[in-house]
Amino acid sequence: MLVFLDGMPMGRITSHVRHVVMRNDRFDNPDSGALDRSTQRLREARRVIVLTGAGVSAESDVPTFRGPGGLWRRYRSEELATPEAFARDPRLVWEWYAWRRDRIASVAPNAAHRAIAALDRRFPDFLLATQNVDGLHEVAGSRRMVELHGSLWRMRCLRCGAIKDDRRSPLPRLPPQCACGGVLRPDVVWFGEALPEEALKSAFDAAGAADLALVVGTSSLVYPAASIPRLARKAGAFVIEINTEPTPLTPTADVFLRGPATKWLPPLIEEK
Ligand code: BJW
Ligand code: ZN
Numbered sequence: 001m002l003v004f005l006d007g008m009p010m011g012r013i014t015s016h017v018r019h020v021v022m023r024n025d026r027f028d029n030p031d032s033g034a035l036d037r038s039t040q041r042l043r044e045a046r047r048v049i050v051l052t053g054a055g056v057s058a059e060s061d062v063p064t065f066r067g068p069g070g071l072w073r074r075y076r077s078e079e080l081a082t083p084e085a086f087a088r089d090p091r092l093v094w095e096w097y098a099w100r101r102d103r104i105a106s107v108a109p110n111a112a113h114r115a116i117a118a119l120d121r122r123f124p125d126f127l128l129a130t131q132n133v134d135g136l137h138e139v140a141g142s143r144r145m146v147e148l149h150g151s152l153w154r155m156r157c158l159r160c161g162a163i164k165d166d167r168r169s170p171l172p173r174l175p176p177q178c179a180c181g182g183v184l185r186p187d188v189v190w191f192g193e194a195l196p197e198e199a200l201k202s203a204f205d206a207a208g209a210a211d212l213a214l215v216v217g218t219s220s221l222v223y224p225a226a227s228i229p230r231l232a233r234k235a236g237a238f239v240i241e242i243n244t245e246p247t248p249l250t251p252t253a254d255v256f257l258r259g260p261a262t263k264w265l266p267p268l269i270e271e272k
Pocket of ligand 1: 052053054055056058059064065066067070077081131132133149188189190191192193194195216217218219220221222223224242243244245247259260261262
């Protein structure tokens with residue numbers, strides 16, 4: 001009888017199984033040396049880039065996009081975070097953003113945000129590139145930072161182009177209106193829209209120069225942000241990924257620390 005594993009005939013199973021086991025080992029239980037290797041690399045590093053995603057705020061009770069709790073009402077983020085969705089139903093899209101603003105207004109940064117802020121203070125050559133729009137890195141004390149996907153706390157007028165900070169929560173009316181009478185939209189980057197040019201260039205430059213890249217809490221699915229650690233690795237950086245789940249980046253990361261960001265980051269940075 002021929003046995004197939006993943007569509008592969010028996011003859012090739014042994015090596016395939018070994019591969020799967022190795023992969024699972026590596027993905028499930030970072031070996032005890034993984035943290036030591038990472039702290040050592042971080043001690044020796046001179047130029048550091050950190051890329052973060054929604055997972056870094058998950059332990060502050062901010063829902064991620066694609067994990068459990070990634071649905072708002074019955075919509076996926078891909079259905080709401082587009083210019084087309086906003087053109088079709090600005091009120092619906094604003095209700096989603098207003099819900100997120102209200103929620104984020106009442107949460108605080110966690111130990112992972114604080115650890116990343118400590119790295120900012122430690123390395124003369126440092127950049128945090130975040131995909132998050134919640135502003136929690138800044139509250140935690142990060143300064144050298146680019147917000148690749150904009151900010152929930154800014155609005156942009158579709159008529160006159162004015163950009164304004166707005167931290168009101170709740171918002172008095174949806175969709176909010178500019179003084180010029182135009183409709184305001186959240187100043188964030190939706191699918192199909194270009195990322196802020198300067199922010200992206202700074203992130204690419206920092207990735208190209210980095211000797212260490214730390215990637216925390218991102219599914220590594222959304223481009224061009226997902227190409228930042230890949231670029232760093234190509235340029236010779238040591239890549240450390242922290243995530244509760246493997247991602248498409250994991251097979252090429254030098255170290256994968258599987259688990260919550262607040263578990264791994266404080267020991268990694270070796271600061272109280
Ligand atoms: C934990 C944890 C814990 C949980 N500890 N970990 C190349 C290839 C293929 C496609 C493209 C490509 N280039 C461009 C595209 C198209 C598209 C794209 O990437 N699509 C893919 C989905 C296929 N990209 C774009 O459209 C971008 N624009 C663009 O490329 O423009 C080109 C252009 C040039 C010139 C002119 C015009 C156009 C724009 C992308 C914008 C993304 N926007 C959003 C919304 C922002 C506003 C808002 O917040 O509402 O950004 S979508 C959403 O995804 C949000 C996030 O920042 C982004 C990434 O998500 P993230 O942060 O990774 O979160 P999750 O939920 O996916 O993952 C969380 C992770 O944390 C998980 O892995 C968990 O396991 C983990 N985790 N708890 C550690 N405690
Ligand atoms: Zn206006």
